[in-house]
Amino acid sequence: MTTPKITSNISRRAFLKGSITAAGSVVATTGIARAATSLTHEKQEPLATLIDIRKCIGCEECVYACQAANAEKYPEPEKPFPKMVPPRVPVEDWSEKREVTDRLTPYNWLFIQTASVTVNGEQIDLTIPRRCMHCANPPCVKLCPWGALKQEENGLSRIDSDLCLGGSKCKKVCPWDVPQRQTGVGLYLDLLPALAGNGVMYKCDRCYNRLEKGEVPACIEVCPENVQTIGPRSEILKTAHALAREINGYIYGEHENGGTHTIYVSPVPFDQLNQAIETGKGKPHLNKVKNMMADGTQLAKAMLIAPLAGIAALVGKFYLSTKEDK
Amino acid sequence: MKTAGRVRYYIYAVTLFFIAVSGFGQMPVFKRYYIADIPGLGWLAQFYVTHIIHYTAAIVLIALVTYVLLDFLFNGPGLKRITRSGYFKIGILAGLCVSGVLMVVKNLPNSYFDHTVIIVLDLVHLALCMILLGTSLYTLIRKKKWVN
Numbered sequence: 001m002t003t004p005k006i007t008s009n010i011s012r013r014a015f016l017k018g019s020i021t022a023a024g025s026v027v028a029t030t031g032i033a034r035a036a037t038s039l040t041h042e043k044q045e046p047l048a049t050l051i052d053i054r055k056c057i058g059c060e061e062c063v064y065a066c067q068a069a070n071a072e073k074y075p076e077p078e079k080p081f082p083k084m085v086p087p088r089v090p091v092e093d094w095s096e097k098r099e100v101t102d103r104l105t106p107y108n109w110l111f112i113q114t115a116s117v118t119v120n121g122e123q124i125d126l127t128i129p130r131r132c133m134h135c136a137n138p139p140c141v142k143l144c145p146w147g148a149l150k151q152e153e154n155g156l157s158r159i160d161s162d163l164c165l166g167g168s169k170c171k172k173v174c175p176w177d178v179p180q181r182q183t184g185v186g187l188y189l190d191l192l193p194a195l196a197g198n199g200v201m202y203k204c205d206r207c208y209n210r211l212e213k214g215e216v217p218a219c220i221e222v223c224p225e226n227v228q229t230i231g232p233r234s235e236i237l238k239t240a241h242a243l244a245r246e247i248n249g250y251i252y253g254e255h256e257n258g259g260t261h262t263i264y265v266s267p268v269p270f271d272q273l274n275q276a277i278e279t280g281k282g283k284p285h286l287n288k289v290k291n292m293m294a295d296g297t298q299l300a301k302a303m304l305i306a307p308l309a310g311i312a313a314l315v316g317k318f319y320l321s322t323k324e325d326k
Numbered sequence: 327m328k329t330a331g332r333v334r335y336y337i338y339a340v341t342l343f344f345i346a347v348s349g350f351g352q353m354p355v356f357k358r359y360y361i362a363d364i365p366g367l368g369w370l371a372q373f374y375v376t377h378i379i380h381y382t383a384a385i386v387l388i389a390l391v392t393y394v395l396l397d398f399l400f401n402g403p404g405l406k407r408i409t410r411s412g413y414f415k416i417g418i419l420a421g422l423c424v425s426g427v428l429m430v431v432k433n434l435p436n437s438y439f440d441h442t443v444i445i446v447l448d449l450v451h452l453a454l455c456m457i458l459l460g461t462s463l464y465t466l467i468r469k470k471k472w473v474n
Contacts, residue, residue: 137435147445167354299381306385310392
């Protein structure tokens with residue numbers, strides 16, 4: 001079993017100076033680049049990312065790269081905010097706290113969670129990049145009442161900020177409560193701002209615009225330790241299982257919520273990690289998650305035989321009336 | 327009204343009630359407007375619960391529509407006896423069933439619909455629901471029947 005790297009406090013800039021050249025060459029020569037070139041294929045298997053937790057040093061390069069790459073998508077709310085009716089509707093304003101990087105916010109779609117755990121009797125700090133899991137059958141997309149979210153064939157899910165009304169349903173149905181709301185921005189301002197809607201929800205869109213150009217997401221490209229790898233889900237799973245076997249490790253995201261497009265590999269069991277990380281608002285857990293859409297999928301199958309039930313009832317009616325006639 | 331007809335009527339009424347309430351429950355409004363705070367109505371703010379109720383009611387509705395349609399074709403009083411409001415409601419119900427089934431397919435795993443199609447389906451489904459509820463209220467008050 002490979003010993004996980006102990007997290008050290010390294011200046012973000014200082015680290016970048018020393019590693020940017022190496023990172024660039026790795027990106028150009030590894031599977032990441034190969035994945036990037038395959039991203040433009042029309043019909044493709046959904047893409048997944050592999051996050052090797054052992055490699056993460058918590059430098060937050062990915063966090064700042066994400067912010068830089070997505071800055072133009074961030075909300076610029078109009079103030080003062082419309083008066084909400086009824087007053088219980090919460091105003092959520094992160095526009096004055098854009099610098100927050102220790103949780104998910106409308107201005108921070110990726111953050112680093114820290115876990116102090118014991119491995120082979122040794123106390124180590126593991127750092128874990130956290131963002132949207134990009135579920136294979138995402139409840140946020142499927143259950144949005146306005147179609148404001150979309151899932152693309154490459155597996156990413158994203159929120160259309162021009163359509164979102166900020167009702168926060170996507171956050172409530174997300175097993176990890178990932179989407180975050182900013183009040184005072186979006187379509188609701190042009191409709192009934194006091195009575196319906198409350199801004200726009202934001203989350204990682206896996207740099208869809210970069211993927212469209214054949215580039216990899218910013219967090220992957222910038223990572224000096226190559227913590228993340230992107231590629232077709234079946235290949236990523238194969239790699240993840242091989243890695244887990246090699247390090248006698250554990251996998252998260254393969255089966256959670258029916259399967260996701262983010263696969264974590266850790267040297268420590270995820271229930272142990274889950275107890276060690278800080279969870280709460282904007283800080284997702286690492287619990288096991290059942291398939292939230294499974295009941296609906298089962299009922300959808302039952303819907304196929306609903307007409308047969310109607311036919312059966314009719315046959316029963318004819319049978320009874322024939323019996324009565326006799 | 328014969329027993330079978332009465333049973334059919336009540337199944338339709340109960341199904342329409344639950345499918346409409348759970349359908350509106352897909353929007354985050356019941357919590358916002360305190361309705362889910364009323365004792366016994368907390369489930370209206372639980373999206374997975376309303377989702378399951380909506381699907382279950384849809385199954386009952388599809389079975390009922392199939393039953394009524396075939397019963398009418400084989401044993402009914404003839405197309406000419408259907409009233410204008412009856413035809414109108416049949417059309418709306420057909421639209422709701424088709425758009426609803428397409429949305430169910432959209433929600434299945436590995437099912438990718440064009441984004442514009444999803445938005446149109448959502449809006450059409452909601453609009454048809456509002457029209458059906460309005461028409462049903464009108465025909466109930468004016469005592470207009472499905473068939474003469």
